[in-house]
Amino acid sequence: MSEYVVELKNILKRFPGVVALHNMQLAVKPGEIHGLIGENGAGKSTLIKVLTGVHLADEGEIYVNGEKRVFKNPNESAAAGIACVYQELNIEKLLSVTDNIFINKWLKKGVLLDYDTMHKRAKEVMASLGQDIDPSKAAGTFGMGVQQMIEIAKAVLIDAKMIIMDEPTSSLGEKEVEQLMRTCRELKSRGIGILFVSHKLEELFELCDRVTVIRDGEYIETRDIQDWTNDSLITAMVGRTLENQFPKEFGTKGECMLEVKDLTIGGVLDHVSFKAYGGQILGLSGLVGAGRTETVRAVFGADPIDGGQIFVKGKETHIRSPKQAIQAGIALLTEDRKGQGLVLPQTIRTNLIMSSFKQHSSGPFLDEKKIEQTGMGHIEALRIKTPSIDEIVGQLSGGNQQKVVIGKWINADADIYIFDEPTRGIDVGAKVEVYNVMNSLVKAGKCVIMISSEMPEILGMSDRVVVMRGGRVMAEVDRDSKHFNQEDIMKAAWGGSLDD
Amino acid sequence: MTKKKSGSFQLGTVLALVIMCVFLAIANKNFLSYSNLMSVLKQTAFNAFLATGMLLCLITAGIDLSVGANAVFCACLMGCMNKAGVTSGILMMVVCIIAGAAVGFLNGTLLTRLHLPHPFVSTLGMKNVLWGMALLVTGSQMINNFPDSVQFLGKATISGFPVSFIVVIVLYVIMHIFLSRTALGRSIYCAGGNMEATRLSGINTANVLTFCYTMSGIMAALGGIVSVGRSGICNGANATQPYDTDAIAACIIGGASFNGGKGTMVGTMIGCLIISVLRNGFTLLSIESAIQNVVLGLVIILAVFMDVVRGELEAKRRRLAAAK
Structure with a gap:
């Protein structure tokens, strides 16, 4: 025995x-x-x-x-x-x-x-x-x-x-x-x-x-x-060492693009408050189930809220549906790419314009010429590997699918881009390309919010980090703060307090 | 939409239609006569209207099992007005279309606002409601002597060519452009392909779905008007006829899928033609109605089976493409 x-x-x-x-x-x-x-x-x-x-x-x-x-x-x-x-x-x-x-x-x-x-x-x-x-x-x-x-x-x-x-x-x-x-x-x-x-x-x-x-x-x-x-x-x-696999570039901190005040969903979110600025990447860190996805879904109007206020560029905005969120200039790249981000049986062409039909119509009809133009532009700029714009999205690799989602939201021309686990399940090369998209958004003065469960990614790309646990904000850490390290952020995510 | 692939598939259905026609032409010399072909088109029109609405619902991954009963109910509503002494055919048709649209809107609302599960159940319930209503408004009697204006759509011909089918052609062209070239049309495919992703892309999917079911109701009402013109009567008992299954079969034969996201007007038209040629062939070959039912049932099962096989083939092709 x-x-x-x-x-x-x-x-x-x-x-x-x-x-x-x-x-x-x-x-x-x-x-x-x-x-x-x-x-x-x-x-x-x-x-x-x-x-x-x-x-x-x-x-x-x-x-x-x-x-x-x-x-x-x-x-x-x-x-x-x-x-x-x-x-x-x-x-x-x-x-x-x-x-x-x-x-x-x-x-x-x-x-x-x-x-x-x-x-x-x-x-x-x-x-x-x-x-x-x-x-x-x-x-x-x-x-x-x-x-x-x-x-x-x-x-x-x-x-x-x-x-x-x-x-x-x-x-x-x-x-x-x-x-x-x-x-x-x-x-x-x-x-x-x-x-x-x-x-x-x-x-x-x-x-x-x-x-x-x-x-x-x-x-x-x-x-x-x-x-x-x-x-x-x-x-x-x-205790792993960080390699510099993150091509972080810095923008100039602009105005407060999004302020969330006391956002509450009974049993899920408890008075979540934070601010996100233009020209910056705000990292949302925390363990699985900390309420990060729930927070951004609520901001985006995908789920109803029980209380709290949302200010977009300083103006209180009542967002009850994704449609209203997009009109307010918010884009959400969901964590579940296949389930919530793409229509897999449809073409790249269609998926790219789903959140920007208006911009791609002339009169009552879709402007196929314009769709093709902007679409080919995205395929080139994002390096989407595909034989044609009429390829079925379900047949692309994970990284290329993620790029199609990104292209869709760039088409929507938002001011606030929320990325929920943007590099999950895609290969290293595609990851870097996703980071570069975030860099260029930030440099264009847009506000980027990134949820990530990978600590190196949070530390590598964020200008500021909000740490959540159990539906509450536990800590806010600036890039130049002494707490901007794995141990302290982890500590906050596990419920510890950060003393100054 | 995959132009190339759906094209090659439709080639298969066109071929099936051609083979059926050749077979019938050989088996019965009357088949190719002008009057017989025109009567095939006349028969096609009714199903073509119903299938249009059905297709929209199927693309959203839903179904409308109340189209047939809705058509009969709308026809009976006109019959009720006729019996009550209303003489204006225009008024009858307006009421008919509004009633059909209202029923469809109700179907859509039950699905999207009251969150009933799959529309299979709610529209099946609606079918029974409409059947009963059709009998109620007519007092369970057949009604005839409709004004000419009401009968025009289903009865009139231009040198033998049925007006109803001309209207169908115009409708199918418009719907084809609508589905392939407008934002709402494209949204319908998106909603059927992935409802949640479509909602999160800022498309109000509840409204898109309600639109589809309302359109289905309007199409059923138009079908009801055609049926009155064709037969000269309205009969509430017809609500139990297999009109819904004919419409579903036409769509599925034409490339639509129960999983949603697929289907075209062209394919649906071919599907409608196949079904009416089949029914016409039965009559020409004097096949008794019991056998007709058996064969039509088998065709529908075959069509659904084709849908499954098609899905498997596509999955396999995708796997092979991915492996390359």
Whole structure:
């Protein structure tokens, strides 16, 4: 028997063009709560997917109780006793708690389902997890805390040796978090190993026995919890050196183009206030779920707000729809390029003019000549690689698709350009071209707001950074401030305060 | 829009139409007679109106299952006015078109402002409402003796050529230009291709959709007027006829997709012609109506299947192109 219930050795996982994991190590003991922590994009999700058999590692070994295993699919991983409670729960809300727990493992009496026994077992399992509920009720009638327990109950029922919890507290209230922690300790006392993935340092310190830090797809360090401190964890997470891959150019700071005052959406944004100036790039930093995308969507009129004011060039502007936002001179390049930025089955030609039909019409008709002229201009200036302007956008590469979105918004001739994760999923060369577009916008006196989860990008391109956490603005840092560094911005993003 | 690709596809449907015509010409010498061809066009007109509205809805990735019942209801509304002693045909037609537009506007509003899920359900409900209304306003009776002005569109011919089809040609040309060369037309394709991206590009997608369903209602009303001229009567019981499926089939055969974002007026016209030639052929070859239903049903299934195959082929072509 091995000392560890699950052990990963030297895992390497490649995706086309990227090495997602390399030199990855992880060892979880039975009856241990093992924390896993890393920045956005550090490789936590990929690591989980390798463990659960969603991805097959290209190199390296997985041992379960000292025995070497290869998981080709999630069923094999589950059969080996590894269960995962994903951040997005797999709950069928309309089915009963019992159905959810026994899904695909139904107990039968002859050909019929044996609900008497299943309800009884479900009630027992849920009670052992501290939830005294009626399992014949629909799962959706219970809160997130109970729904999560249903997932854990599934894991208990298949006799899981290790349960992975991916950001389990992100959608829970305070009381539910306490209950979850009690449950974790209970599972621990039964000898089950728990891999606890969290963004919240205080939870790790309260709950975990050991914590592993990963960064850029690589194993960094595992220590007993008493050997970690807040600062040492953050340093281990961000401790990479910055290369100058950012062709930052400076504009002249102009007037305040956009002021957001006390922007509030119940349960999402809490009195968010900031200013953005012409001739500058304002970086919006924070962890995933900090409310950055929600903030810019609200500014752009894509989602309704509960309160707050928006001033464009000093004038209060009531924006209720994207159409009004564009009329006010705001452009939003969404994070989800395919889902929200482009009409994939349409041509480059059409996608380029979607937010500027008026400028490309003469009388009632579209001016195809003008469309072609400006379109070819963008294809050239942005170096969109395509055989023709009538190519279907869905057939272009990610970087070229992003350039089409950029071209669309340049056509709209806005004053305020909001880029939400503009370089996600595109190759290095295309990234630099996107940065150059931002540079030229800033030099033309426009105001650029950039959301990015990549710290080097934030530091490399921003003139000023606003840090958000939990729907609130935590800090504002100027480029010439002493806090304009990875550690301090990370600290603010993780809820720490920056003293002067 | 992909001019080249949709062109090559339409070549296939044109070919299918030609083969059907050649087959019928050989099987029955009456098929190619002038009067028979004109009667095919006359039959095409009604479906061509309905298919126009249907196409707009399909491009937005929606559907309007109430077009047939709406056409019958609008016709019955004119019948009701006729029975009540209204003599002005113009007034009847104006009321008819306003009623059709109102029904379409309601369909669009249910979808966009009340956020009912897929229009399949709401327009299916509307179909039943209109069927009942058509029977109510006519007292479940057939009504005839419409003024000549009402019957003109569906009945009149110019040296044998049906006026209704001339109107259809004009309509299709206008709609073709509208869809391909105006901002609103282009917005309809965009909305069907990706509703959220279109909204975030500053296009009021709710208004675009409401426009499409309202147009569908107006087209149904025009179809209703044509049907009164062609048959001389209005009959509320006709609301259960498979007019909607004929319109859908015409659009899908012509290259529209249930996934939205695709479809052209030219293709839809060919689709309409294929269906009416098929129906005409059944009559000429004296195929009994039960068999007719079976074959037409199979054609519709085939058309949908073609839509699926087309999608798969395109995905494959895209994969190959990407791999290059």
